[in-house]
Each structure stands twice: as structure tokens, then as C-alpha cells.
Amino acid sequence: MNMKDKQIKSQTAILVIAASYIGPALKPNFDAPWEENELPLNTEGLVSEIMGQPMRRAGRFIKMVCCGGLSCLQKVSLGYLKGKKTGIFLATGLGNIDEILPFITEVFKHGGGFPSPNQFANSVSNAAAFVLARICEVTGTVLTISQEELSFESALWLAQDYLEKGEIELALVGACDIFTPTVEEYRERVSLTPDNSRAMPMGEGSSWLLLGRDSEKSIGDILAVDFGEKSVEQEKFSVDANIFNRTEELISAVFPNGKAATKKNRFLLPGFRVNKIDNDFWKKRGWQIDDYLSHCGIYSSASAFGIARALIKKSSSVFVHYNCQVSGRQVFVLGSTK
Numbered sequence: 001m002n003m004k005d006k007q008i009k010s011q012t013a014i015l016v017i018a019a020s021y022i023g024p025a026l027k028p029n030f031d032a033p034w035e036e037n038e039l040p041l042n043t044e045g046l047v048s049e050i051m052g053q054p055m056r057r058a059g060r061f062i063k064m065v066c067c068g069g070l071s072c073l074q075k076v077s078l079g080y081l082k083g084k085k086t087g088i089f090l091a092t093g094l095g096n097i098d099e100i101l102p103f104i105t106e107v108f109k110h111g112g113g114f115p116s117p118n119q120f121a122n123s124v125s126n127a128a129a130f131v132l133a134r135i136c137e138v139t140g141t142v143l144t145i146s147q148e149e150l151s152f153e154s155a156l157w158l159a160q161d162y163l164e165k166g167e168i169e170l171a172l173v174g175a176c177d178i179f180t181p182t183v184e185e186y187r188e189r190v191s192l193t194p195d196n197s198r199a200m201p202m203g204e205g206s207s208w209l210l211l212g213r214d215s216e217k218s219i220g221d222i223l224a225v226d227f228g229e230k231s232v233e234q235e236k237f238s239v240d241a242n243i244f245n246r247t248e249e250l251i252s253a254v255f256p257n258g259k260a261a262t263k264k265n266r267f268l269l270p271g272f273r274v275n276k277i278d279n280d281f282w283k284k285r286g287w288q289i290d291d292y293l294s295h296c297g298i299y300s301s302a303s304a305f306g307i308a309r310a311l312i313k314k315s316s317s318v319f320v321h322y323n324c325q326v327s328g329r330q331v332f333v334l335g336s337t338k
Helices: 044-051 060-073 097-108 117-123 127-136 151-164 183-189 239-254 279-284 302-313
Strands: 014-022 086-091 142-145 170-177 205-212 220-228 265-270 317-324 330-337
Touching: 014 060, 014 151, 014 302, 044 060, 060 097, 060 127, 060 170, 060 205, 086 127, 086 151, 127 142, 127 170, 142 151, 151 170, 151 205, 151 220, 151 302, 151 330, 170 302, 205 302, 220 239, 239 279, 239 317, 239 330, 265 302, 302 317, 302 330
Parallel strands: 086 142, 086 170, 265 317
Antiparallel strands: 014 205, 014 220, 170 205, 220 330, 317 330
């Protein structure tokens, strides 16, 4: 699903009821630095920990999606969804490519191939979201959104829209992308070059937020999802100045008197396309840099990891995640924690 060129989603704060992040170490809410040469780890330990039993006939992508979503829901219990209109919004940049490539290879090889039913079922674009919905007994909106490295932000924007219109009461919004050998091919699929991204290890992950209206259980808020047309590098100011100026505009729009925001710590979460951040520039203006990518590596939907981690780890804070597409389109996600 492609997003229209709608700009700011900031009229109503959306409460975050729960959050969870899983990076390439395959341990929920784990923060150790990541080494690229360990990719990919076996998912069976993660499945056993989260699901309590093996997942038969499911590929690695589906296992990661389900473990990530359930890890988030375990913060409130599966029963929390019962009786509530719930939507599932799965974001992914590359999709279930680990299953799609073997399927395509089998079908299109000389003479025609005969893929197995499991290969076909695992390759369907919405299969992972469907399996998660079945486990959670969700019968409402179930969507998979793919918008390259802006996939999670697009899913977040769409979930906010459904919640604001009252079409659902809860939204389980997450993102998953998995490693596909080799590292060189993986970098090529994400379109990484020294000019458009930082030199960091590749990674993978499945990170999720549960959004709703339950203020008693909330751990924070998503205050704005702001899509922009133009890359900051095309502007007359520096990258840092452009990101800072737009960030301050968003904060002023959400906190008109400024008092609520000034009492909180401020963190900038830069996406992997941002390779020219000046730490001193931000420090002088009262901001800290949270470079979460050292814990999860680069992958298309890594922003979900950074945002979920901030909601859990950065208490009494305002944070802004900045991301930029290869094409130049940028997006800001403004959030706050209790």
C-alpha cells in the first residue's frame, strides 16, 4: 500500500500502550552492540521463548513477525485485545524475501518448477500479518505496508488515521525485515552507498507498538508523523540545521506554551541515511543523540526498533526520529515518554 502525500498527523496524540523491540541478537529488548558477522542467528530459541512451542510450516520472516508482535502484547496480555476492535499494521521494506526468492527460482527455472504448498503460502505478501492475526484472534483490519525505508512511519501514519476515525480501538503496529544472504547482496537491496548512509553493520529486526486510548496503561505518546517532500540536503542550510528547525516547529505545534517540552530530556534518533550528524551542534541546543543503530544494525525498517526502544528506555523524554529515503523524501516522528 502506498501512502498519499499527506503531510502532518499531529492533531491528536495517540497513546502507546506497550512497545517491544527485537534486533538481530533475537532477544527481546536487548541492547548489546551488534556484529554483522553473526547474521543470521537461528530463530528457534526466540520462538520457544515467545511462543512456547515450535511454529511448523512457517518461514523465518513469519516467525520473526509473530514473535515481535507477541512480545509487545505480552506486556499487557493477549486477553487485552478481547472485545476490542483491533487492527494489525505490518510494515516491511523488503518483505518475505527469504521465502520469495526460492519460490521464484523454482517457478521460473528452465522447464518450469513445482514449488511446495508451504513455499507458496510463505511467499504471499500478507501471510505474516495473517498468521499473527490468527494467533491474536484479530478479525479486523490486517494490512501489510511497504514503502522502502519509510515503511514503519507509513504504517504508523495509517494506524493513527484508523484510530482517529474510530474504525478501530487498538492498533498493533510493527515492522519486520530479515537478513538475506549475502551481506553484499543485502546492502545492494537496501541501496546502501557511502554517500547515502552511514558505514554500519547490517542487521534485522521485528519491533512493535500497541496504540490505543487507555491512558492508565500508556507508556508514552506518538505526537506527530510528519512527511516532507524535499531532502534536507537540497536546502540552503546544513543537514543538522534543517532537521533541528523542523523538529522545533513540530514541538511548538504540539506544545504551544513550550513548558511541557522543556521539562523533558530531548533525544534525536537519526535513521541510517543520515551520515553527517554533528553531535556538538545538537548538544549546544540541549539535545542528545541516541544512535540506536549500533544495537540493531541497518535494515529497511530499523526506525521501528529505534522508536520502540526510545519509548521503553527514555523516560520523561521528548524524542524525534528522523528518516530520509534514497529519493530524498523525509519523515519525522515526534514522541514523548512518561
